[in-house]
Amino acid sequence: MKSNNIHQEAYRHNLSYNTRRHFLRECRTGMGMLALGSLLDGCNFFSNAENELLAKNPLAAKPSPLLGKAKSVIFLHMAGAPSQLEMFDYKPELQKMDGMDCPDSFIQGKKFAFIRGVPKLLGPQASFKQYGESGIWLSNHMQHFQSVVDEVSLLKAVSTDQFNHAPAQLLMHCGTPRLGRPSMGSWVTYGLGSENSNLPGFVVLTSGGRNPDAGKSVWGSGFLPSVYQGVQCRSEGDPVLFLKDPNGYDRDLRKSSIETINKVNELSYEEYKDPEILSRISQYEMAFKMQIAVPDVMNISDEPAYIHELYGTKPGKESFANNVLLARKLVEKGVRFVQLFDWGWDSHGTDPGTALDQGFVEKCRENDQAVSALLIDLKQRGLLDETLVVWGGEFGRTPMQENRDGKQNSFKGRDHHSDAFCMWMAGAGIKKGFTYGETDPIGYNPIEGKVTVHDIQATILQQLGFDHTAFTYPFQGRNFRLTDVFGKVIDPIIS
Amino acid sequence: MKIFIGHLHPLLVHLPIGIWIIYLLIEFLKTRNQYKQIDFIIKIVFYTGAISAVASIITGLINANQQGYPTNDVFNHQWMAIGTSVLFLIFFYIRNHFTLRTVLVNSFLILLFMLISITGHLGGILTHGEDYFSIQNDEKKVIKPLAIQHINEALIYKDLVQYIFDKNCLSCHGQNKQKGNLRLDTYDHIMSGGKSGKVIQLSNLEKSELIKRILLDQSDEKHMPPKDNMQLETFEIQMLKWWVSNGAETSSKVKDISADTLMIRSIKQFHDAFSQINDVASIKRPMLDEIEANTLKKIQSLGWSLIPLSKDDHYYRAVAFNVEDSIGNALKTLSEISKNIIELKLSFSNLNDKDAIQLSAFRSLEKLWLDHTLITSKGLENLKQINNLNYLNLFACSINERDLSNYSDRRDLKLVYPNMKDTAWKIADTTELTAIKKQLP
Structure with missing residues (x-):
């Protein structure tokens, strides 16, 4: 097959990997995962x-x-x-x-x-x-x-x-x-x-x-x-080690960066429902608050x-x-x-x-x-x-x-x-x-x-x-x- | 599952009793010639009775292991039931294989009837108690549910403590039976003790045999109530301990106890468990409606930490550690639910006398922390109207003794204040502190 440019060639090449074998494998693991997912849910896995x-x-x-x-x-x-x-x-x-x-x-x-x-x-x-x-x-x-x-x-x-x-x-x-x-x-x-x-x-x-x-x-x-x-x-x-902001990094910037990171984390929590993501979010928040409160106490x-x-x-x-x-x-x-x-x-x-x-x-x-x-x-x-x-x-x-x-x-x-x-x-x-x-x-x-x-x-x-x-x-x-x-x-x- | 099957026993037992009594009746009628035709039904009735008897015995044996019934009574009931059932089988076998004289049959029938009745009665004693089926004690002895209209007015000894004794102890230490010569059915009897002397030493838990026995390990021979009987609930033990350690007297009422004690919580649990009147929430405090979710959210968004004091009565402890706004404004918002706030912790907030004006709204307060704030005697004026206040922490505030003279008649108020000298106010005294400091290198 003749290709017009290198992109098309790469695309076709990529497609050729998606064989029948691939389809079957996806079916197997995909369906398996679905079944497992509902089973685990039944066991309160994602409470x-x-x-x-x-x-x-x-x-x-x-x-x-x-x-x-x-x-x-x-x-x-x-x-x-x-x-x-x-x-x-x-x-x-x-x-x-x-x-x-x-x-x-x-x-x-x-x-x-x-x-x-x-x-x-x-x-x-x-x-x-x-x-x-x-x-x-x-x-x-x-x-x-x-x-x-x-x-x-x-x-x-x-x-x-x-x-x-x-x-x-x-x-x-x-x-x-x-x-x-x-x-x-x-x-x-x-x-x-x-x-x-x-x-x-x-x-x-x-x-x-x-x-x-x-x-x-x-x-x-x-x-x-x-x-x-x-x-x-x-x-x-x-x-607490590594709690201080680096020089030239002010608190507002820290705040907005943590807010952004947490938003991204919330998205991935929506997707995976892994409680450890929530732990991570609250730990970021706490670390931010601790920057002031901990050195004081x-x-x-x-x-x-x-x-x-x-x-x-x-x-x-x-x-x-x-x-x-x-x-x-x-x-x-x-x-x-x-x-x-x-x-x-x-x-x-x-x-x-x-x-x-x-x-x-x-x-x-x-x-x-x-x-x-x-x-x-x-x-x-x-x-x-x-x-x-x-x-x-x-x-x-x-x-x-x-x-x-x-x-x-x-x-x-x-x-x-x-x-x-x-x-x-x-x-x-x-x-x-x-x-x-x-x-x-x-x-x-x-x-x-x-x-x-x-x-x-x-x-x-x-x-x-x-x-x-x-x-x-x-x-x-x-x-x-x-x-x-x-x-x-x-x-x-x-x- | 096992427990459930065991619980079927009280239901199933009625079947063999009823069916076999019918069987006895048919056997009796059979001895009269004109009823000969009922012969065909007799086997059906007997076998139904036998099957239900077996089922009852099995469930009964399971139940015996689950419940804390007295071992002796269970033993009697169990072997009477098994013995009676075996006798029924023997009688049925003989009746079908041999010809007996009518008189003999009739006396057997009477014997079996008596045996099955006694077995049933023994079972009844287990579930209903010994006093249930007796004519002489018609009304007196049945343990009634706690019927106190107003728990605050209840007498601690008469309505609560005696009730615990009545419920748990009287079967062995009552009018009818006095194990160890001890009777617990009246105040005089309780105080006069038993064989080994007094069981209650006023205000002295360690020396009160009654309390000691209750606290012993269950495996101990001297533990009371005996191992196989119903045990006292933790809150009941707590109440007995309180009663003894406060002089075991008879006149005080629930309302005389200070609000924040384990005793009040125990009484609540006790009341919960045994009373049919639902005024639990009103113990010590009036009933309140639930706070609207929006109001709660608004308050919490200011940084207030609101912790319910117990599950359903809508009273809160409010903590100001995370309030970022000025504390005066935050208190103003919080005062929307001032009725619900029993404990208020303002430690380390920058509360000053002007903010303290807001405090006068919190009339239900029982505990207040103002330590490490800027409040002075002027701000404290706002607390005058808070009558229920029984704890006030003023550590590290610029307040001196003279400012607190207003409170000198408030003996129920526990003040925490580093420079107080009046020890009647139960405070951390500085003499101790200086004593320690002297010992330091």
């Missing part, structure tokens, strides 16, 4: 009602299904697992047994992260006294906490079933030691939204120079729309001097104290869930930094002042009535001194222990100055008032106004919940 809601504002504040005392949560996670035996759980018996071989019955059939063979018992590396009207025992590492101890409910027999950091952290925050589930903060912002649309509903702050072992999954959104994932803010330098240098003195904060540095103060500032501005991770509590005793009589004491000192200050500050602002503060690690530490690979460690340290550890909660309808749970004389096993990680989660949800058994999200054909099929609200600590 449109939900999407319509999301389209408006996925983070709009929603009422809680039940009356909740808490409007916000500050979860202080001591990543690495602090030693309960040097902070809250006073065991004079253990002191007497210091240096003795651990009885066989305690190690038989148990798995430890590092302990091998027969370890020696290690007495408390701190002195204890009772404080407050409640008479809660505290170690000498917690000088400031003494004065706020009557505000908290101390759980002394928390247990988990994971003895390594990453899975235990996942269990604590996502309700399962495996990856893929939404974190507590995501569940909460999904359920309640946020009262301030200029700020993320779920903010994560880390300190101690390291992210938690479980990585960003502990503030991930899992199968929930990704708009509910935690936003990690830095307490040093720019709080993340700036602690405006705080009065007495506040800095109270918390022990030094503006401009990354520190746990700075993060605690930021947590208060964020909650004050309507942020729903603030998640703090502080690395450095993994006191194995392999080096001075992880020694119970050196690095650990330093960690306690830093932690003690900031955390006590937080409770006082929240209280004086009237925020403690509606802010739930939770403090804890992912597990506890053994009453035995760690003997890594059978050899005594060079410093005093303890191995991971999953059966019994301490956590506390305060504010938002939690009993004041109350202790729940008791461990055996050496602090190895709970003997009374044992609670699990799922019980903690159920209690947090309850204080926010959720029935943890009814708060679900459908995914892959079944309803998922944070506490999976476990969890019981810890009624005794609720006032």
